Amino acid sequence: MFHQMRFSLFALLLLLCLWACKNAPKGGTRPLVVTTTAMIRDGLEPLIKDYAEIQVLMGPGSDPHSYRPVPGDLSALENAQAVVFNGFYLEGNMTSMLESPHLQAFSVRLSDALAPQAAIPADGYHYDPHFWFDPILWMQCMFQAVDQLAPLLRIPQDTLHLRKERLKKFCLGLDQEVMCRIETIPVRRRVLLTVHDAFAYFGRRYGLEVKSLQGVSTTAEFGVFEVQDMVDYVVKQSIPAVFTETGQSRRSMEAVVRGCAAQGHQLIQGATLYADAPGPEGSLADTWSSMLQKNALHLAESLASNP
Numbered sequence: 001m002f003h004q005m006r007f008s009l010f011a012l013l014l015l016l017c018l019w020a021c022k023n024a025p026k027g028g029t030r031p032l033v034v035t036t037t038a039m040i041r042d043g044l045e046p047l048i049k050d051y052a053e054i055q056v057l058m059g060p061g062s063d064p065h066s067y068r069p070v071p072g073d074l075s076a077l078e079n080a081q082a083v084v085f086n087g088f089y090l091e092g093n094m095t096s097m098l099e100s101p102h103l104q105a106f107s108v109r110l111s112d113a114l115a116p117q118a119a120i121p122a123d124g125y126h127y128d129p130h131f132w133f134d135p136i137l138w139m140q141c142m143f144q145a146v147d148q149l150a151p152l153l154r155i156p157q158d159t160l161h162l163r164k165e166r167l168k169k170f171c172l173g174l175d176q177e178v179m180c181r182i183e184t185i186p187v188r189r190r191v192l193l194t195v196h197d198a199f200a201y202f203g204r205r206y207g208l209e210v211k212s213l214q215g216v217s218t219t220a221e222f223g224v225f226e227v228q229d230m231v232d233y234v235v236k237q238s239i240p241a242v243f244t245e246t247g248q249s250r251r252s253m254e255a256v257v258r259g260c261a262a263q264g265h266q267l268i269q270g271a272t273l274y275a276d277a278p279g280p281e282g283s284l285a286d287t288w289s290s291m292l293q294k295n296a297l298h299l300a301e302s303l304a305s306n307p
């Protein structure tokens, strides 16, 4: 009798357990980590996967400078155990929300990880927020972020150490690959001219001079003066190509191309570069690392091979 009761109790517990497993929410009880950009997700994922669910607020092709939060973002922030954002006002409209003392989630601002000499000033008031274009700097930011997140996510120290070593190896390899690609461009042609100045960190890391029509924010205006200034520069330096970024009209650079043609200098528009977000699935630039690789390839093709 006693054995029968014990067996029935065991069967009941087993059934309850199976029911609970079947009805558990997808992803189990892992904490939710919200990142504002996909570049942050791609950097963090190798370090925190299996210990957290990751949700990105800004999807492929989003412009973080002008992004406006949607209702789904607010509930994601409410449900999150941690929020990781870029800082240096990259998330323009969302900055006050992300830095609000009312935000319940543990928050990590990546720009805090940058040493003063590592941050590039954008103007008298702000620093340039596009530091994901320096993979070594980005890796250091990810390490600092995960050190803060590890206790919350209960990542064991040995796992963390192993994962950091793997990410370091990956980032060093990526850095070397981009460096080799840029080195195929003759030194005098290592000039990156774009509409929106997202590439200062990239330029500093890989020895490219960087100049733009618009400045560091896509919300800034540019006009005749900026166009003429770039035309004069291109003609004087005999630069073969200029670039636009995804999400921006290639027409922005047409005035520069026409201005150069009027002075007898043939200027081409290189392939579109990925600046503030990776591309859509299937673009071969749909992650942080592949957008760096693709940009380096486009730059080398346009600047190394044209007359």
Ligand SMILES: [Zn+2]
Pocket: 065, 130, 196, 197, 198, 216, 217, 218, 275, 276
């Ligand atoms: Zn930008």
